[in-house]
Amino acid sequence: MNNPLTVTMPEGEPYVQYEREFDFPVHGVFRAHVDPELYGQWIGPRDLSTRIDVFDARPGGAYRFVQSRDDDEYAFRGVFHTVREDDFMLQTFEYEGYPDSVTLEYATFTELPGGRSKLTGRSVFPSLEARDGMAATGMETGMTEGYDQLDELLARLPSA
């Protein structure tokens, strides 16, 4: 049984706040967020495959990846502002199909007892409209399936 994803969208504030626990140590969860080989294997919903174009997970580094299903392609890009190992990441995030509406993504990685860990995130949108528009695209399903895929990836990794 998978750990649940908790998503909160506070009324009147343009955030998405989320939390997810993992039955794996914090280092593997963090590594899957900064290693492009791993990132492309879990991010996004199950029915999309991911191609990484650029992925330089250090402060001032950029990333871009393209998700596709049949002939449909969705490209995303951003820059990393802060990357602290096993602790904290802060990056921008833009869906290229809806340009110039960019979110700031906070992610905090916490070690839990028993070799477990927790990821706490906040996406800050430029407006309430942008937040509600993104929420309507099935974002929560994509995140839920992505983290389930991350569990499966971590189970396969000998060093996680």
Add this chain to the structure above:
Amino acid sequence: MNNPLTVTMPEGEPYVQYEREFDFPVHGVFRAHVDPELYGQWIGPRDLSTRIDVFDARPGGAYRFVQSRDDDEYAFRGVFHTVREDDFMLQTFEYEGYPDSVTLEYATFTELPGGRSKLTGRSVFPSLEARDGMAATGMETGMTEGYDQLDELLARLPSA
């Protein structure tokens, strides 16, 4: 007489919205935002001097600058997400003295008739508390004096 700076802080929304007109063409105003030699001459309040450490104004580029008065130093850093000439910039912004509270800075440059231009900006804070805390530091005075210094700089630049 200087053009006024208009700053709006909508109640219940963690933004600072601002607008400033310039009696100079859009290209000079934009250039003063991307050229580190120029940027260091106008940014911030009059009583601080600015040293540019890093300034690479292109998507995926980073910046860092240090402002000082006597023995006091204030360092700021971020990354550029979007830079479109004479049109639009989007970057992160962090005061290193208050780490991990990062704003996303939208700036739109518009040409006006008569060789004039307008800058419209939005700073998106991670929370209302962060917005109100920054507002209490005299941010508006610093911005007002900064844009007045930008006017003075543009008046000195032959090509602006």
